[in-house]
Amino acid sequence: xxxxxxxxxxxxxxxxxxxxxxxxxxxxxxxxxxxxxxxxxxxxxxxxxxxxxxxxxxxxxxxxxxxxxxxxxxxxxxxxxxxxxxxxxxxxxxxxxxxxxxxxxxxxxxxxxxxxxxxxxxxxxxxxxxxxxxxxxxxx
Numbered sequence: 001x002x003x004x005x006x007x008x009x010x011x012x013x014x015x016x017x018x019x020x021x022x023x024x025x026x027x028x029x030x031x032x033x034x035x036x037x038x039x040x041x042x043x044x045x046x047x048x049x050x051x052x053x054x055x056x057x058x059x060x061x062x063x064x065x066x067x068x069x070x071x072x073x074x075x076x077x078x079x080x081x082x083x084x085x086x087x088x089x090x091x092x093x094x095x096x097x098x099x100x101x102x103x104x105x106x107x108x109x110x111x112x113x114x115x116x117x118x119x120x121x122x123x124x125x126x127x128x129x130x131x132x133x134x135x136x137x138x139x140x
Contacts, residue, residue, distance in 0.1 A: 014085035017116040021090045024114075024121060025078040031068055036061060041120040050130045057124070067137075072098040072106075090114045096128075106136045 020039060027035040044057035068076060075098070082093040091113055098106040108128045115123040 014087065014090075016119070017088065017090045017114075018083045018085045020116050020119060020121065021083060021092050021112075021114050022080055025080050025092070025094060028064065029075070029077045031075055033061070033065060039121055041117065041122045044120070044122050044124070046124040046126060048126050049128065050133060054123075057121070060124075067098075071100050071102075073101060074099055076106075088115050088117060090116060100136075104136050104139075106133075108132055 024036065024039045027033075027039065040057045040061065042058065045054040046057050046060040047054045048060065064076070077097045079095040079097070080092055081095065082091075084091045091111065094110045094112060096106065096108045096110060100106065110126060110128040112127070113125040114121055
């Protein structure tokens with residue numbers, strides 16, 4: 001699926017920034033990595049609260065693919081409840097659901113602040129429940 005097909009329109013302005021972000025989470029939920037790679041700028045960075053630093057978007061996406069391939073073969077689902085856009089920024093409130101192969105359940109709430117440039121995600125800041133993530137993802 002192309003980026004234009006995923007967003008349903010050409011990407012420009014705040015409303016299409018919201019469409020880009022919605023398409024990103026839909027593609028992640030369906031494990032459509034080809035579309036995710038079209039949506040995310042290859043030079044992009046994702047700031048992750050648990051690391052307190054930015055990582056290359058490709059590293060974040062590799063970790064996500066590893067999670068699905070090795071631990072949550074049923075997939076990871078993202079449910080977007082709110083999108084708010086201003087200029088090149090989109091704020092997203094998102095629920096994440098996954099059941100791991102060993103039966104552990106991951107249900108986290110996130111707030112993402114996403115910068116869309118040229119119809120692609122250039123930067124992403126991820127805020128979620130780090131204690132829940134540590135307990136479920138790392139078994140601690």
